[in-house]
Amino acid sequence: QSFGPGQSQIFFRGVSSGGDGLHIGPLPTSSMYIDEIPVTTIGGTVDVRLYDVSRIEALAGPQGTLFGASSLSGVLRVITNKPDPSKFSGSIDVQANKYGKGDMGGSFDGYVNLPLNEKMALRVTGFYEKLGGYIDNIPGTRHFTLDDDTLTDPTSQTFVDVNNNALVKDDYNDVETYGGRAALGIELDDNWTVTPQLIYQHQSANGGYLYDPKKGDLKVTDYLPSTYKDRWYQAALTIQGKLSDWDITYAGGYFQRKVNNNPDYSYYSVAYDTYGYYATYFPDGTGGFLDPTQNAILSDKYRKFTSELRVSSPADKPFRLTAGLFMQHQSDAIKADYQTQGLGSIPTPIWVTPFPGTDDAFMTRIKRKDKDYAMFAQVEYDLMPSVTLIGGIRGFMAHNTVYGFSGTFSSGNLANCISAAAYSDAPCANVNKKQDETGVIWKGGVKWQATPDVMLYATASTGYRPGGNNRRPGVDPFKSDKLYNYELGWKTHFGHVYFNGAAFYEKWKDLQFGLVPAGQNGVTNTYNAGDARIYGVEGDMTAKFGGLSLSMAGTYVDAKLATDFCEVDPVTKNIICTPGTPPAAPKGTRLPVMPKFKGSATARYEFPLGATDAFVQGSVNHQGGTRSFLTDADFAAVGATKQFTTVDFSAGVHWDSWRLEAFIQNAFDKRGQLSLNSVCA
Numbered sequence: 001q002s003f004g005p006g007q008s009q010i011f012f013r014g015v016s017s018g019g020d021g022l023h024i025g026p027l028p029t030s031s032m033y034i035d036e037i038p039v040t041t042i043g044g045t046v047d048v049r050l051y052d053v054s055r056i057e058a059l060a061g062p063q064g065t066l067f068g069a070s071s072l073s074g075v076l077r078v079i080t081n082k083p084d085p086s087k088f089s090g091s092i093d094v095q096a097n098k099y100g101k102g103d104m105g106g107s108f109d110g111y112v113n114l115p116l117n118e119k120m121a122l123r124v125t126g127f128y129e130k131l132g133g134y135i136d137n138i139p140g141t142r143h144f145t146l147d148d149d150t151l152t153d154p155t156s157q158t159f160v161d162v163n164n165n166a167l168v169k170d171d172y173n174d175v176e177t178y179g180g181r182a183a184l185g186i187e188l189d190d191n192w193t194v195t196p197q198l199i200y201q202h203q204s205a206n207g208g209y210l211y212d213p214k215k216g217d218l219k220v221t222d223y224l225p226s227t228y229k230d231r232w233y234q235a236a237l238t239i240q241g242k243l244s245d246w247d248i249t250y251a252g253g254y255f256q257r258k259v260n261n262n263p264d265y266s267y268y269s270v271a272y273d274t275y276g277y278y279a280t281y282f283p284d285g286t287g288g289f290l291d292p293t294q295n296a297i298l299s300d301k302y303r304k305f306t307s308e309l310r311v312s313s314p315a316d317k318p319f320r321l322t323a324g325l326f327m328q329h330q331s332d333a334i335k336a337d338y339q340t341q342g343l344g345s346i347p348t349p350i351w352v353t354p355f356p357g358t359d360d361a362f363m364t365r366i367k368r369k370d371k372d373y374a375m376f377a378q379v380e381y382d383l384m385p386s387v388t389l390i391g392g393i394r395g396f397m398a399h400n401t402v403y404g405f406s407g408t409f410s411s412g413n414l415a416n417c418i419s420a421a422a423y424s425d426a427p428c429a430n431v432n433k434k435q436d437e438t439g440v441i442w443k444g445g446v447k448w449q450a451t452p453d454v455m456l457y458a459t460a461s462t463g464y465r466p467g468g469n470n471r472r473p474g475v476d477p478f479k480s481d482k483l484y485n486y487e488l489g490w491k492t493h494f495g496h497v498y499f500n501g502a503a504f505y506e507k508w509k510d511l512q513f514g515l516v517p518a519g520q521n522g523v524t525n526t527y528n529a530g531d532a533r534i535y536g537v538e539g540d541m542t543a544k545f546g547g548l549s550l551s552m553a554g555t556y557v558d559a560k561l562a563t564d565f566c567e568v569d570p571v572t573k574n575i576i577c578t579p580g581t582p583p584a585a586p587k588g589t590r591l592p593v594m595p596k597f598k599g600s601a602t603a604r605y606e607f608p609l610g611a612t613d614a615f616v617q618g619s620v621n622h623q624g625g626t627r628s629f630l631t632d633a634d635f636a637a638v639g640a641t642k643q644f645t646t647v648d649f650s651a652g653v654h655w656d657s658w659r660l661e662a663f664i665q666n667a668f669d670k671r672g673q674l675s676l677n678s679v680c681a
Helices: 267-272 411-415 632-638
Strands: 030-034 053-060 074-080 089-098 104-117 120-131 141-144 160-163 175-187 193-206 227-243 246-262 294-312 319-340 360-384 387-407 431-451 454-465 481-494 497-509 512-515 525-528 532-545 548-561 597-609 612-623 644-655 658-664
Touching: 267 294, 387 411, 387 454
Parallel strands: 030 074
Antiparallel strands: 053 074, 089 104, 104 120, 120 175, 141 160, 175 193, 193 227, 227 246, 246 294, 294 319, 319 360, 360 387, 387 431, 431 454, 454 481, 481 497, 497 532, 512 525, 532 548, 548 597, 597 612, 612 644, 644 658
């Protein structure tokens, strides 16, 4: 599910409540790795520019026995090409493209593998990409009534009109990404290698990626500049070797990510202009009034340190063991300012006092820290040459804290303060919570190599996602949720055809759900909303006949609540079920985000053309409609996304060390909706 660059979430097999990856809320349900190191942050998944990559591994289902936290539903691993001391190599790839009626874009990628001696090599990758925009910001005007119809003289109303003329622009949602990767491969001897690696990426985006169909196709009326800047780097060290005939792997990494997000938050003021709360009435002291439009200036600084030591017994023995230790510390320094320009320089407003020296009506300065520790072991035993038993266990500890300030400059928020300030520019700390958890997850299975070309397996496994804290006073912490996965699968090869697949049933217990209850001033709380169950089947098939290659893949997922998701009690602010009161989402409600069916098919034909080797290729991709929100009221307001089918074509030739290709994606211009949302009002 994507809301734009740097704001995507990866889900496996429908394990989504629609509110995953919040700053102070649930961690993502899946984890993303680059080689041996996880790069998923508290807020979500980074966009990784894929170039000079060996392969991508998509490991569906709970992977917690051998992988770290936040692999509740699966793990996506990007495996990079490693330095090679045996030969020099390099490549340059240049592309130009255009979005339909939108703007031009292009990219430049390159790598070089440089042997330094017989035991050492340096591999460096660099990239630059510019994506042209395709959404237009068109002219618009707003008429604010300033809420003063509820004042002493209701016949004397005042108004402020604002427009977005300064921001009108075609194709305004462009993106620029650049960065690189450097890895040094060192062979210490025949048994030990050391690979330090550094990755850096910088991404800047303008505009938004949700458009307003009421304004026209791919058009919006934004009233504030929308910008998104995402910078991250990862420093990693991998050491691999042998002690006797046992394999030893150490992987450690430090990851840092800075995100500055300034969305068009102006609909907040549109909503409050109708409520009678005086939230848009700001006399400037000279007979006029401020433009009441509220800005959201948001920033996060994520840090993540991981360390893992893993040992494996000889792979050629009938009994094989992999065991290790895992540690992860991650944090998010959250800084958010919600301000009306000029608020700090006018007489005291009726409804809010700005923070001294600022235009802030609401401020957040919070540090969230999540610490995870684990011990794990997985064994395989060959009961006979064709039958292997598999078992695994992982014990974990999680320690999570939230500390800082969030609220308005009011007596209610300040009265809850403790003496130490969270940050130098916050008045005090009114949030100080912690949550500790321990637990055990397990895995068991059997693998049968029925013939050299047919392998069948059965797996039962569990995964977990740590719980955490809510910043709102009086709202309980949320506990970890667990996923129980039962799966039958097959991998087969018949002549020219490969056919793989799996059927699965999953039970999701105590699913974590982020919700903004009524009367909470837009503050999101996280609750354990209940249980869900998921049935599904997935498969892929490939075949090759001479120069013709055919492939197809698909998945069907039926994911629904297994219990009622009731309501938030206005006093305790926790989830309760009241007899006679309809639940917010009843048992049997479909889980959001995941379509019931997704599928793709590709045909590729390779053939000689003169002195070149040529190809033509066509692909079709289909995705069913999705439920956009879990709760019935939100879903009724927004509706479902529609199913869509897109078609891609490409053709190319290559000779010697040159390659030339042309492509068209979404050839018939179908509007595939990846997400639906409302904007405050």
